[in-house]
Amino acid sequence: MNYISTRAGAVAAGTTESHAKHFCEILLEGLAPDGGLYLPQTYPVLNDAELTAMRSMSYPDLAYDIIHRYATDIPGADLKAILNKTYTAKVFGTEDITPVKTLERNLHILQCSNGPTLAFKDIAMQFLGHLFEYVLAKKNAEINILGATSGDTGSSAEHAMKGKSGVRVFMLSPHEKMSPFQAAQMFSLHEKNIINIAVKGVFDDCQDIVKAVSNDLEFKAKYKIGAVNSINWGRIVAQVVYYFKAYFAVTKSNTEKVSFAVPSGNFGNVLAGHIARMMGLPIKQLIVATNENDVLDEFFKTGKYRPRKTAETKQTSSPSMDISKASNFERFLLDLVWRDPAVVRELMRKVDHEGGFDISHCPYWPRLPAFGFISGNSSHAERMQTIRHVWAQYRMEIDTHTADGLKVALEHREADVPMVCLETALPTKFEASMVEALGRKPARDKAFEGIEDLPQRVIVMAADVALVKGCVVRVVDGL
Ligand SMILES: *Cc1c(COP(=O)(O)O)cnc(C)c1O
Numbered sequence: 001m002n003y004i005s006t007r008a009g010a011v012a013a014g015t016t017e018s019h020a021k022h023f024c025e026i027l028l029e030g031l032a033p034d035g036g037l038y039l040p041q042t043y044p045v046l047n048d049a050e051l052t053a054m055r056s057m058s059y060p061d062l063a064y065d066i067i068h069r070y071a072t073d074i075p076g077a078d079l080k081a082i083l084n085k086t087y088t089a090k091v092f093g094t095e096d097i098t099p100v101k102t103l104e105r106n107l108h109i110l111q112c113s114n115g116p117t118l119a120f121k122d123i124a125m126q127f128l129g130h131l132f133e134y135v136l137a138k139k140n141a142e143i144n145i146l147g148a149t150s151g152d153t154g155s156s157a158e159h160a161m162k163g164k165s166g167v168r169v170f171m172l173s174p175h176e177k178m179s180p181f182q183a184a185q186m187f188s189l190h191e192k193n194i195i196n197i198a199v200k201g202v203f204d205d206c207q208d209i210v211k212a213v214s215n216d217l218e219f220k221a222k223y224k225i226g227a228v229n230s231i232n233w234g235r236i237v238a239q240v241v242y243y244f245k246a247y248f249a250v251t252k253s254n255t256e257k258v259s260f261a262v263p264s265g266n267f268g269n270v271l272a273g274h275i276a277r278m279m280g281l282p283i284k285q286l287i288v289a290t291n292e293n294d295v296l297d298e299f300f301k302t303g304k305y306r307p308r309k310t311a312e313t314k315q316t317s318s319p320s321m322d323i324s325k326a327s328n329f330e331r332f333l334l335d336l337v338w339r340d341p342a343v344v345r346e347l348m349r350k351v352d353h354e355g356g357f358d359i360s361h362c363p364y365w366p367r368l369p370a371f372g373f374i375s376g377n378s379s380h381a382e383r384m385q386t387i388r389h390v391w392a393q394y395r396m397e398i399d400t401h402t403a404d405g406l407k408v409a410l411e412h413r414e415a416d417v418p419m420v421c422l423e424t425a426l427p428t429k430f431e432a433s434m435v436e437a438l439g440r441k442p443a444r445d446k447a448f449e450g451i452e453d454l455p456q457r458v459i460v461m462a463a464d465v466a467l468v469k470g471c472v473v474r475v476v477d478g479l
Contacts, residue, residue, distance in 0.1 A: 001044075001072045003233070006334045007036030007345045022073040024135050027234050028143060030214075030227045036344070037331050038233050043278040044069040048254055051280070055248045059097040060087045063127075063241045066279075070237050074134075082134055086127045091115060098123065098242040100249040103394045106418045107409075109402070110246045110260075117185055118426040118448075119320070120269065121156035123242060124235035129160030129167075131234055136166035143226040144476060146213055148172045148206035151182035152320045152425065157228050162191040170195045170472055172206035175460055179319075180452045181429050187456035195475055201463035204310045204324075212465045219469060223476055230266040231327050239272035240279070247281055250418045259285035261409030261421045263318065263401040264296055267326040269422065274332055277372060284417050288375040289408035291318045291383075296326050300368070300375035303360030305329070307351060317380050317433045318400040320425065325351075336364050336371070376408035383407065387437040397434070397442045399427040 002020035026038040046054075054062055060083045068079055089095045093114040101109045115122025136143060145167065147157060154171045161169045171186065175198040178186075187196055199206050214220055214227070228235070247258050260283060262270040270288050277283040290297045292314045299305045307325035316322055330344060337343040343364075350357040359365050378386070386403040390396050398406065402423045409421045427434045427442035434442045461467045473479070 001070050002041045003038040004041050005032035005034050005036035005038060005341070006330050007034045007341050007348065008032065023071040023233075024073050024138075027131065027135060027232070028226055030229070030231065035348075036341070037231055037328070039331055039334060040070055043275060045278075046280045051254045054244060058095070059241070059245060060084045062244060063087060063238070066241050066244065067237055070233075078134065082130045083127070086130050091126060092122075096245075098245050100246055100420070101396065102250075103390070103396065106416070107413070108246070108250055108418065108420045109396070109398070109406075110242060110420050110422050112242060113423050113426045115156075116159040117152070117155040118429055119152040119156060120239075120422065120424045121152050121235075122160070124238035125156040125160040125228070127238040128228060128232065128234050129164055132161070132167055133164040142166045142224055143168075144224050144472065145169045145228050146172075146210055146225050146472070147228060148203065148210045149186075150174065150203040150319055150322065151178045152429075153228075153230070155182060155185040158186055158189055158191075158194050158196075161228075162189060162194055164193070168193045168195065168475070170197060170468075170475075172197045172199050172209060172468065174198070174202050174206055175200045177202065179430060179432070181431065181448075184451045184454060184456065187458045188451060188454040190455075190457055195471070196458040197468060197471060198458050198460045199463045199468075200460065202310075203322075204313075205463040209463065209465050209468050213469060213472075216469075223472055225472075229327070230268040236268055236272050236275070236328070236331075239269055240276050243273050243276035243283070244281055246420045247276075247283070250420060251282075254282060256418070257282045257284040258418045258420060259283065259287065259409075259412070259414070261287040261289055261405040261412075261419060263321060263405040263422065263424050264288045264290055265293075265321040265323045265326070267296060267328040267332070269424070271328045271331055274335070274371065274373075278335070283372055284414075285374055285412060286372045287405070287408055287412055288373060289405045290375070290377045291316045291321045291404055292377070292379060293322050293324070294377045295324070296329070297375040297377045299329075300373055302358075303362075303365045304356065304358045305347075305351070306356035317383060317430070317436075318378075318404050319430075320401055321404065332371075336367060338364075374412055376411055378404045378407040384433075384437045387434070391438055397427045397438070398423065399425045399430050400433045401425050 003026050063083045087097050099111050112120035161167050260273050264270050273286045313324040347357045383400045383403040386407045390398050406421045428444045
């Protein structure tokens with residue numbers, strides 16, 4: 001499988017690319033040199049017999065059957081071994097990895113949050129941890145991952161990368177802005193290859209520092225700076241798997257259609273659903289749910305894509321969805337415009353120079369229903385109401401992000417189409433909101449009791465690029 005950039009297209013089209021790229025190459029690369037994102041040249045399409053064969057597969061076997069079509073430069077036996085190591089009941093609590101809980105007829109929750117940090121990001125990140133170790137060992141290379149987090153990504157990356165050889169993680173987080181549980185999950189890790197840096201500022205300051213360091217190409221090369229952010233293709237492809245798993249769990253035959261509701265931020269999770277659909281999984285609707293930061297909802301309703309400024313980005317009770325622009329959206333855009341990278345280039349130029357674009361009068365816009373996307377949003381009050389409703393009606397505790405998805409799902413439900421709502425985090429991560437909604441703290445697994453009281457290790461510093469670089473230099477050069 002060859003990969004193309006959303007902005008350059010086929011290798012032959014007079015670009016600077018000298019050869020087609022494969023999975024392992026783009027895995028560590030992040031953005032393409034032209035500023036675009038990598039996508040496979042085509043999506044493998046599964047036939048009825050292949051889908052039927054997948055029905056009875058275990059999670060790791062299913063993951064192999066999907067991912068090997070994209071990671072064609074990893075020998076099959078090696079990929080199998082990596083997936084068998086990743087998707088175990090020990091790490092994810094059940095053999096099913098992502099079990100489905102049925103609330104009532106045709107209304108289900110896909111439980112994706114049973115990994116080490118209690119958010120769905122673990123599903124992809126745990127795979128990435130093993131994959132990075134494998135690829136780096138083969139290349140005899142090292143990587144220093146530099147990231148910024150508002151909470152979930154950082155802890156998920158750290159728990160996936162801890163103790164892995166060839167990998168160090170420098171994770172920037174906004175000082176005293178994460179939930180106590182999120183901070184404890186990161187700062188109580190005492191691993192040599194995990195370095196926590198709390199920046200005196202907000203999440204965007206952290207992100208700006210990461211960008212500044214990555215734009216210093218000399219520093220980036222010398223200190224082997226890499227990323228595991230949500231545009232990483234390895235993460236997207238791992239997320240495709242649970243859409244299949246859920247589809248098979250709620251249907252008996254491949255003639256049935258299923259809809260999915262996805263609490264969305266950077267558009268990584270729901271993009272994986274889009275890819276599953278392009279591969280032939282019978283998905284009816286893909287429901288993009290946002291909170292008050294509704295840049296995606298606005299696009300799917302109006303055709304206008306208008307990334308917000310930092311000052312316009314609201315702090316909400318579903319903080320992992322508080323984004324100003326949806327990084328992975330560009331990948332869907334390429335599919336929407338008949339895979340013409342010149343169009344994507346022009347649209348992204350408008351984003352950079354004119355603050356956004358409007359395709360409501362373009363021939364692309366009427367195509368949207370053919371991709372199954374619809375959208376909606378929730379307010380804080382509506383999420384609280386949904387959490388109470390789900391507890392009262394079904395005796396299940398859901399977190400604020402999952403509540404967002406469920407709220408929008410209920411608005412678009414069709415009587416005869418199973419609706420699967422993706423659970424993206426467990427309530428324990430966001431205790432204060434749960435207390436507000438239900439008047440009590442959510443049940444917490446024994447393994448996490450008292451985690452906030454463990455000794456913490458974190459370096460606090462001013463929001464200053466030079467200070468962060470200095471920290472990287474000291475650690476990497478062993479000063
Ligand atoms: C990351 C995250 C999201 C948003 O997912 P995207 O892939 O960025 O759209 C939603 N909910 C939770 C709990 C998250 O951690």
